[in-house]
Amino acid sequence: MGVSRWNAFVHAEAKHINQENPDHCMKAHELSAYLEEKWNSMTDEEKIALTDPLLEELKEHRNSMSHGEQNVTLELFLDARQSLLMIQNYVSTCLSS
Numbered sequence: 001m002g003v004s005r006w007n008a009f010v011h012a013e014a015k016h017i018n019q020e021n022p023d024h025c026m027k028a029h030e031l032s033a034y035l036e037e038k039w040n041s042m043t044d045e046e047k048i049a050l051t052d053p054l055l056e057e058l059k060e061h062r063n064s065m066s067h068g069e070q071n072v073t074l075e076l077f078l079d080a081r082q083s084l085l086m087i088q089n090y091v092s093t094c095l096s097s
Contacts, residue, residue: 005051006039007058009039009054011054012051013035013038014035017031
């Protein structure tokens with residue numbers, strides 16, 4: 001799958017915005033209206049200058065995601081951990097009754 005300049009822009013901008021606001025990380029789709037407005041206000045030359053260095057980085061990122069080792073996301077890990085704690089508490093309560 002090819003990488004478009006728009007994809008490279010969205011990836012970089014979302015990453016930048018989330019680094020500035022680590023307590024409220026947002027997904028690219030949550031930023032789409034803001035990013036679309038910013039993108040559309042740029043000239044073609046500005047878009048090229050901004051995204052040229054990002055294209056290869058995003059290609060490498062996508063390649064490593066498709067071929068690299070996949071890790072369970074933190075949310076899934078914590079959800080599973082919470083479920084196990086609930087089961088442990090339930091079993092402890094049943095055994096002590």
